[in-house]
Amino acid sequence: MIIFIFISIAYLILMISLIYGWQQIPEFSPDFSPKETGFSIVIPFRNESENLPVLLNSLADLQYPAHKFEILLVDDASEDNSVKSCKEFQEKHPHFRIKILENERRSNSPKKDAISTGIEIAEFDYILTTDADCIVPKLWxxxxxxxxxxxxxxLIAGPVSLFSSESRKNMKPFRVFEELDVLSLQAAGAGAFGMEQAFMCNGANLCYSKNAFFEVDGFSGNNKIASGDDVFLLQKFQQKKYKVNFLKSKEAIVQxxxxxxxxxLVSQRVRWAAKAPAYKSLFSKLAGVIVLLMNVGLVLAAVLALMEIWPYYPVLIIFLLKFNFDFGLLYLSAKFFKREEVLRSYFWSSLAYPFFSTYVALKSLISGYEWKGRKFRS
Structure with a gap:
């Protein structure tokens, strides 16, 4: 019980720190400065024929001079009509600089290889990555x-949210649970940036200097891990003392x-958890261990309380403290993304999350995962 209390204290300190970090980042709105920056938008895809047209249509609506950006679509051995969709888009928009590339596989990470394939021929100074199942905003x-x-x-980490076309009443429970989880990850990631201890970002909305990418030797050193094209690159930039930040702007939200x-959902979270042991940042490792121990501890404490081995009231008090501090961080994120309505499902999600998190952590240690039709070992 004493160990669990110390873990809980450490967890609450972490949550307070992340809340403080989030609030340290001012919200940014475009001031419509001269359009000086050139962007190479790199989009890896594999079997995304259903999603690509939606993304490509959003790219067609970008309010930015066509000669100041290019779109690099990198096919990772698609077996559907993905390439056909890209070619049709290319034909309909001859005024855009669009290139359709074949992924050059060279490591155990198809996505990192695809991004590297695009960057190697990129013409502009800044790389912007997103995923094939996304929608980008007009002022991106x-x-x-x-x-x-x-x-x-x-390096600039941009905000990412789930599509919000459904009302909460029409959402399936796991869909609401997923959105709450995404909101918490966004808040935690941004909060760490605000603390100047950034360790998490999302490749669905990530911008970085091409020169800096080459100076840190790209994705080398992490090629054996299938995912992590975002967080490992962030950590390499930080090791080199490059300026990084989170762009807290509603106009930059990628859905x-x-x-x-x-x-x-479980498979995706297992994939994300599998890369955690390779993190270089001491803060990221410490934060990960604290969060994991807190969730595992709550599960064990609940079982022991039900078996009347532990008194239930200290467990209940700790849960309520966690419940309220988690809600504080989550509320800030939900307010920013204008998704306060999903907070109505927070209570049952907070009960389920320790069990979900513990299951994902254990599964990431003992089994592999499937991603884009391929199987990977953790």
Whole structure:
């Protein structure tokens, strides 16, 4: 019980720190500075024929001079009509600089290889990555341009949310659970940036200097891990003392598809958890261990309380403290993304999350996962 209390204290301190970090980042709005920055938008894809047309249509609506950006679509051995969709888009928009590339496989990480394939021929100074199942906002490039001109960052992590076309009443329980989880990850990631201890970002909305990418030797050193094209690159930039920041701007929010079912959600989270042991940042490792021990501890404490081995009231008090501090961080994120309505499902999600998190952590240690039709070992 004493150990669990110390873990709980450490967890609460972590949550307070992340809340403080989030609030340290001012919200940014575009000031429509001169459009000076050139962007190479790199989009890896594999079997995304259903999603690519939606993404490509959003790219067609970008309010930025066509000669100041290019779109690099990198096919990772698709077996559907993905390439056909890209070619049709290319034909309909001859005024855009669009290239359709074949992924050059050279490591155990297809996505890192695909991004590297695009970067190697990129013509502009800044790389912007997103995923094939996303939608980008109209002012996407304008906001990044203004942010870069203002402070000259080498890496900028952008906000990501799930598609919000459904009302909460029509959402399946796992879909609401997933959105709450994404909101918490966004808040934690941004909060760490605000603390100047950044360790997490999302490749669905990530911008960085091409020169800096080459100076840190790209994705080398992490090629054996299938995922992590975002967080490992962030950590390499930090090791080199490059300027990094989180772009807290509503005009920069990229929306991504939710997972199709609960099994897919678990598989995605296992993939994310599998890369955690390779983190270089001491803060990221410490934060990960604290969060894991807190969730595992709550599960064990609940079992022991039900068996009347532990008194239930200290467990209940700790849960309520965690419940309230987690809600504080989550509320800030939900308010920013204008998704306060999903907080109505927070209570049952907070009960389920320790069990979900513990299961994902254990599964990431003992089994592999499937991603884009391929199987990987953790």
């Amino acid at each position: 490039l304008q906001v990044f341009n203004d942010f870069i001109i203002k402070d000259g960052y080498s 991504t598809q939710a997972q199709k079912n609960f099994r897919a």
